Amino acid sequence: MFDHKKVEVEWGGKTLTLETGKVARQADGAVIATLGETVVLCAVTAAKTVKEGQDFFPLTVHYQEKFSAAGRIPGGFFKRERGATEKETLVSRLIDRPIRPLFPEGFYNEINAIAQVLSYDGENEPDILAMVAASAALTLSGVPFMGPIGAARVGYADGEYILNPTDKQVEAGELDLVVAGTHDAVMMVESEAKELSEDVMLGAVMFAHRSMQPVIDAIIKLAEQAAKEPWDLKPVEDQAGQKAKLKDLIGEDLKAAYKLTNKSERQNAINEARTKAREAFADLKETDPAQYLGVLKLVKKLEAEIVRTAILKEGIRIDGRDLKTVRPIVAEAHFLPRSHGSALFTRGETQTIATCTLGTKDAEQMIDGLGGLSYQNFMLHYNFPPYSVGEVGRFGAPGRREVGHGKLAWRALHPVLPTKDEFPYTIRVTSDITESNGSSSMATVCGGSLAMMDAGVPLKRAVSGIAMGLILEGDEFAVLSDILGDEDHLGDMDFKVAGTSEGITTMQMDIKIAGITEEIFTAALNQAKEGRAHILGEMAKALDSSRTELSAHAPRIETLTIDKSKIRDVIGTGGKVIREIVATTGAKVDIDDDGVIKVSSSDHSQIEAAINWIKGIVEEAEVGKIYNGKVVNLVDFGAFVNFMGGKDGLVHVSEIRNERVEKVGDVLKEGQEVKVKVLEIDPRGKVRLSMRVVDQETGEELEDTRPAREPREPRGDRGPRRDGGDRGDRGPRREGGDRGDRGPRRDRGPRRERSEGGKDEGGENIGLPSFITED
Known part of the structure; x- marks a missing residue:
């Protein structure tokens, strides 16, 4: 079948x-x-x-x-x-x-x-x-x-x-x-x-x-x-006569046009020559439309021939440059006041406004692909509005070209980014091309590098990019540095190379002919290296290294790592604890499965509050260390103080002040901020605290001036314990009925338990340590 x-x-x-x-x-x-x-x-x-x-x-x-x-x-x-x-x-x-x-x-x-x-x-x-x-x-x-x-x-x-x-x-x-x-x-x-x-x-x-x-x-x-049978193709029509006629008609006009260095002037002169040709062959438009289209294509071939001959034979390019010269470069960092990082990069008639925006983990790009869900913390978006080339055109969602150019610049910059541990931010670079006559993707690389450095992203090194061209006729070829748009259209190669002073980070090549040799490839790479180095030098005049401080408008992120076993303590049942931290402090908190916690906010005090809270949950109290705490419960024999977010300890009434305290409520109130020193942690983890040895204003430890309690005199020998028989026979125990009717028992209210650990009047366990007794 x-x-x-x-x-x-x-x-x-x-x-x-x-x-x-x-x-x-x-x-x-x-x-x-x-x-x-x-x-x-x-x-x-x-x-x-x-x-x-x-x-x-x-x-x-x-x-x-x-x-x-x-x-x-x-x-x-x-x-x-x-x-x-x-x-x-x-x-x-x-x-x-x-x-x-x-x-x-x-x-x-x-x-x-x-x-x-x-x-x-x-x-x-x-x-x-x-x-x-x-x-x-x-x-x-x-x-x-x-x-x-x-x-x-x-x-x-x-x-x-x-x-x-x-x-x-x-x-x-x-x-x-x-x-x-x-x-x-x-x-x-x-x-x-x-x-x-x-x-x-x-x-x-x-x-x-x-x-x-x-x-x-x-x-x-x-x-x-x-393989199926190959298609029959129509033989190529001999157009030598028409080409010669066109050359006589507009050849000199095109040569003069391509000597104009200004793009607008040059384009106007070329359009005048094309109009002249269309008018000369207007009769074919009605009688032989196919031949008329062929003539118009001959005009483009004639343009290519003029440009390519000048480059190969005279070494002179469209704008008058030699083969290796890069157009004038002007770079400006911090071009926009509110962006986290920005740059204006201009090379000849190609220009971009590049911006860098820093975000937290929840701003990462989610990608749903064959390998499952993944997240990307570096994005680069390239935009090419029609006004950048002086045209009227569609302005909307990015097309294939925009996606491709943006990804090329992404590849150029990605290798020099810091790791997530070094810089835990989501980074978005945008490049808005405002002028274009040459490689706007390589301008995006340069502008994007400057924008990230301006934002304080610690790049390994600055990155520059250059577009190379090729004119190939037989065995003769010329490699062009920093090609113009017309040199791209009329040439044989579009070869883009980006990298740092240390090496290449990306390389992209497209050929319009049937391939190039290793000799041409080597020449293009070496010439591109010289151009990249020159561009890096010009970029350094605007900004030669990443700023050490982030923009005042950028969020701050601080990272701490906890033991994996403590993750559930920070999150809490159903996320209760972490939601409370976020709601109370105002900071964002992200926890990954490795125990890395990222706390972010534009207000540093909010970050500090959240970090201290988390540390209080995961850290263990140290005997002799002083902590800030809050009174959470008052009892007759002291006060319970929360001093590490998730930890409570008891300040016994005798440890509140050096002088005697008759009633705890006269000195402390629930919610009051206090400073406490850890005196002891028993084997069950219960903590005994002291306020009296800490200066409540400065938090400094005070000398304990209370005199040590004198040891008691040893008790003497009280002799043998009396036998039970010496107490005499008290007779049979009275039966319940002999007690008579004493009426109903008085209602004394709920009974207060005095067991080890203690309970308050409502029956709640107050955690009284075994070594504490009531005065």
Whole structure:
């Protein structure tokens, strides 16, 4: 029934399986990829016709994680998968970026690639598997895809590269790198690193490229068995004549336009040249719309040719810079008065307002994914309003581009953050791009670093970022530092590198051609290092280290650790105790399972009160130590004082003052604040306190001036005890009836118990110690 084809390959010590022909058979190409017990299905469909007037390639990639893959039901109100999560958006981009450049120019048929995670074993990440499945499905579909591509994740620990590491290995190691490429070249790089050198990063990329070759071979082997017939493509029309005509018409105008250093002036001049071309070929718009669209595309090719030739032959860029110069930088810290931390970062015509907001644990981002609920205490949100490029456009929820740029900046800054133990705050960085002509994601890295330093976040080191470009013609190439927007559009590479003075923290590369070589990659890395160092120097003029004090508007958090066995004492039955602490002091209190308690408030006195309360619950009283206390109960023989939050002790009437106290209520009142010294703790934990040896104003210990009680004289020998018989015979005991009727017994009220430990008049145990007797 099924024309089932299957290929297996050993990859990184595990078996990778690719199979087709059993599932989703009506798609143009469908592949199930399995690694361990993680299974991903990718189905590809392609439109057979092109919409009239369409002049772009509509490729759409969707990656979806089914909660059933991990045996989970989605959390929240809606119990089904809904809009794409941040991770699903990022993986969709991860698949899209290396396959998009591998379709031929002029191919405009719409293509849809849907990758779904069907099974997840908690060990083998599905994103790499989804990239492999998408590559295989496209290769089988018959569409003009110049692949296949392979993909690999690389970790780094103890000087060794790890192929497809687990989440635990990535967390414990120094690198999380994803690379995609063809048999001959690297197409895409995405990474987060803990300040690694250029040599280590380059080695990781090359290791990944070598490691993905068995996957590419397996896809080719499967295609030999199951690939559909390739599509017939229309031959590319010879447009040499029209190109020459355009060059004569607007060539000089474009050359002059691209010598203007101001973006607005340059754009206006380019638009005038484009209008001139449209008017010259206006007759084609009615007679041959397809050819008319082709002419407009030739204008863009002519622009690219002018820019690229000037760079390769003359070393002169659009704005007049050489290949390595970074545009002027102006950085300003504490740009906004009420933000916990802020910065205005401007590089050329690219600018961001970055802010840092500090919060408590309850502000952490909850993530509901295949691995279960998790919480993230560092967030970075990137916003790109249309006015930043002088355009009118949609202003609303962030799109895929905003999510991707924000995550790139997040990866750049995350490795230099302090641990939760060192800085127990939730951190949110926002980047609002106010101008853009070049890499706004790298401006976000610089601005975000300054904003966190301004907020007092103790970063290991400042982080800067730079975007590199490439012009490649045959064997001749030029690497560009700090590229403009036009150089990005007309160039062959967008390569972003961020890091500190000690090494790289993130690296992202996208290629618009069929890959780059190790030589080009090495040149780009070394040139980026020089640019990063220059930018760090300019940033240091605004702020060279993290502030030692937090903003007056930021919450304060103090941490203490208690024994795990005391956690339930602090929480209390049904949370009664911790709710009382919060309600009384006004501070927030968070307790984790390890006994770490975080107390937060913008008022330090509230934090201090809550901490003292908690310490009073968990700490043991010390003999000889003086404490602040509160009178909670008065009795005839003294007063009970609460002195450590959850501990009470007895101040005997003789320990209230040096002079005799006739009535306790004449000296003390319930609720009165007193200072007491611990005299004794009996084996049962009952505490005897004293007020008279403590100065009630200063809390200092006083000398005990009361004379010591003289020892009693020993009693003499009273002789033998009389025998019971000597008492005489008292006769038979009277019967009850002989007592006569004495009437009803008087009502004396409740009887007062005098047993050891004591009870008050209402019958409540007052905890009288065994060593205390009433005077």
